[in-house]
């Protein structure tokens with residue numbers, strides 16, 4: 001197993017007159033090809049942990065290696081490049097750009113890396129959208145799609161630069177049961193058929209049960225019964 005995420009004694013405290021601890025003492029190793037669910041009560045620090053692991057926030061203490069890089073040693077441009085190349089994000093609300101077509105939304109992250117030509121970006125966006133059942137919607141605006149379809153576009157966008165790691169914050173949180181099931185199946189397929197690692201914060205216990213592994217947070221700390229099956 002290749003280690004993609006390695007956190008040691010990771011923590012985040014917000015400085016204030018009375019400092020606020022978001023998460024602390026996080027020791028966590030995540031390998032390639034794993035589907036990890038992060039669960040815990042509301043306010044237990046699930047999103048905070050995801051943002052730390054996804055390099056959207058900076059830890060106050062501890063160490064974090066992502067895809068073999070010691071993130072404390074990276075300067076901001078290197079950190080941004082690592083995020084762009086190695087990490088995809090899917091949020092509860094899709095955050096697609098409303099004025100851009102579905103295809104253009106998926107092409108955007110590729111433009112930031114400047115690895116592919118315009119025609120290659122277009123072809124890749126179409127291929128990704130096709131693989132997620134959206135081939136008929138390439139030129140539509142996000143508002144013309146259903147919630148489940150938009151979330152699938154957001155997943156396609158997260159895969160644009162072919163990152164090994166996907167972080168998802170309540171990816172099914174605002175979807176009906178059928179769309180949730182579809183999104184779960186896509187994430188599951190990404191792990192078990194396309195070799196990705198997915199780390200998903202979820203309140204959906206069914207999804208947590210069906211993940212390969214469950215990491216449970218209580219009051220900002222990993223609980224003892226964090227399990228693997």
Ligand SMILES: Nc1ncnc2c1ncn2[C@@H]1O[C@H](COP(=O)(O)OP(=O)(O)OP(=O)(O)O)[C@@H](O)[C@H]1O
Pocket residue numbers: 014020021022040041042043044045046047048049
């Ligand atoms: N910017 C902030 N300022 C003060 N407190 C914060 C801030 N961000 C988060 N918190 C607090 O930190 C704790 C952890 O928040 P976080 O959003 O990570 O929890 P969560 O488990 O994802 O919650 P939920 O399931 O409700 O989304 C909560 O008690 C929250 O109120």
